[in-house]
Amino acid sequence: NKKVVKVGQKKGKYSGGILSGTGTVIGLVEAESERMMMMMMRRISERAATGFSKNLILRSSASRFHGESLDSSVSPVLIPGVHVFHCQDAVGIVAKLSDCIAAKGGNILGYDVFVPENNNVFYSRSEFIFDPVKWPRQQMSEDFQAIAQRYGAMNSVVRVPSIDPKYKIALLLSKQDHCLVEMLHRWQDGKLPVDITCVISNHERASNTHVMRFLERHGIPYHYVATTKDNKREDEILELVKDTDFLVLARYMQILSGKFLKGYGNDVINIHHGLLPSFKGGYPAKQAFDAGVKLIGATSHFVTEELDAGPIIEQMVENVSHRDNLRSFVQKSEDLEKKCLTKAIKSYCELRVLPYGTNKTVVF
Numbered sequence: 001n002k003k004v005v006k007v008g009q010k011k012g013k014y015s016g017g018i019l020s021g022t023g024t025v026i027g028l029v030e031a032e033s034e035r036m037m038m039m040m041m042r043r044i045s046e047r048a049a050t051g052f053s054k055n056l057i058l059r060s061s062a063s064r065f066h067g068e069s070l071d072s073s074v075s076p077v078l079i080p081g082v083h084v085f086h087c088q089d090a091v092g093i094v095a096k097l098s099d100c101i102a103a104k105g106g107n108i109l110g111y112d113v114f115v116p117e118n119n120n121v122f123y124s125r126s127e128f129i130f131d132p133v134k135w136p137r138q139q140m141s142e143d144f145q146a147i148a149q150r151y152g153a154m155n156s157v158v159r160v161p162s163i164d165p166k167y168k169i170a171l172l173l174s175k176q177d178h179c180l181v182e183m184l185h186r187w188q189d190g191k192l193p194v195d196i197t198c199v200i201s202n203h204e205r206a207s208n209t210h211v212m213r214f215l216e217r218h219g220i221p222y223h224y225v226a227t228t229k230d231n232k233r234e235d236e237i238l239e240l241v242k243d244t245d246f247l248v249l250a251r252y253m254q255i256l257s258g259k260f261l262k263g264y265g266n267d268v269i270n271i272h273h274g275l276l277p278s279f280k281g282g283y284p285a286k287q288a289f290d291a292g293v294k295l296i297g298a299t300s301h302f303v304t305e306e307l308d309a310g311p312i313i314e315q316m317v318e319n320v321s322h323r324d325n326l327r328s329f330v331q332k333s334e335d336l337e338k339k340c341l342t343k344a345i346k347s348y349c350e351l352r353v354l355p356y357g358t359n360k361t362v363v364f
């Protein structure tokens with residue numbers, strides 16, 4: 001029951017207002033045009049008071065608190081931030097972190113904590129909203145860094161999606177492009193908050209293919225780097241990906257060397273069309289079919305030097321039966337791996353994925 005109307009659109013910082021209830025309206029308004037939204041609000045509130053809508057709730061992507069004045073001259077524009085933290089466990093960490101946010105007027109909307117049994121470590125992920133005027137971005141980094149130093153944190157990362165640059169990624173693939181196509185479509189839909197710097201493949205593609213036309217339309221370079229068993233051309237690939245934040249192997253069928261992984265230095269995320277640790281290596285769908293399994297799956301994992309052995313980020317499964325054949329195994333696997341990979345990348349970008357122990361992950 002939501003209609004979208006643009007109340008005003010001028011250059012400048014958007015604030016957002018979402019009204020929900022019967023006859024709802026989503027108004028994307030400029031900060032200067034909030035007065036118009038307030039007028040609309042008052043009119044709807046008057047109608048609400050007449051029983052027009054019992055559950056009118058003002059929520060906005062730039063949120064306001066209950067009880068606070070709706071007069072735009074008073075209400076700040078609040079934006080979301082995320083912070084993840086990993087350190088040795090100690091009493092008072094949650095209090096310290098939540099106080100760090102509250103002290104600057106931030107409001108925590110979600111807080112996940114994990115302290116494993118028999119393992120003296122602490123993990124947390126908080127989602128909060130804050131006023132960037134009250135808590136400037138650089139000051140936020142310094143405030144969280146001070147806590148990280150106090151607890152000797154192994155990991156402390158804060159991101160403000162509307163201020164921080166998007167993660168830069170390169171996509172690597174071989175012949176199959178269903179995972180790449182899914183990634184590109186999700187990216188185009190805005191569901192994958194990344195900047196795709198380039199696509200690299202050891203297979204050439206004709207210019208009139210869907211993938212190549214899409215990449216050309218969006219100005220994303222395609223690099224054909226022909227590899228052989230004796231020459232994986234890793235130095236050239238390293239040069240092409242040197243400015244990226246992480247890599248995505250979307251069915252890249254070349255095993256990356258330890259030298260490459262060390263030389264690159266950032267995370268590499270792979271999609272395996274099998275339910276690891278079963279059926280590692282090539283042709284996992286056929287391995288599963290030959291094994292007579294009743295569940296097939298896909299696994300997204302961090303890439304380590306050992307093949308298909310890195311920490312698992314996301315897995316998805318589907319039932320199969322005697323009525324399936326190899327073709328349906330492959331088709332079902334491909335459908336699963338597309339979804340599994342995009343979910344894993346989204347979780348990674350939202351700071352939900354943290355290394356846990358030597359070969360596991362915490363995924364909030």
Ligand SMILES: Nc1nc2c(c(=O)[nH]1)N[C@@H](CN(C=O)c1ccc(C(=O)N[C@@H](CCC(=O)O)C(=O)O)cc1)CN2
Nearest residue numbers: 252253254255256270271272281282304305306307308
């Ligand atoms: N160091 C790593 N490199 C790669 C990993 C990894 O986990 N660690 N994952 C693979 C993807 N992959 C399965 O998901 C995979 C890739 C390649 C092979 C394989 O047997 N490749 C042959 C060549 C195959 C060909 O040329 O068509 C080989 O390299 O000898 C198995 C599984 C990506 N890289």
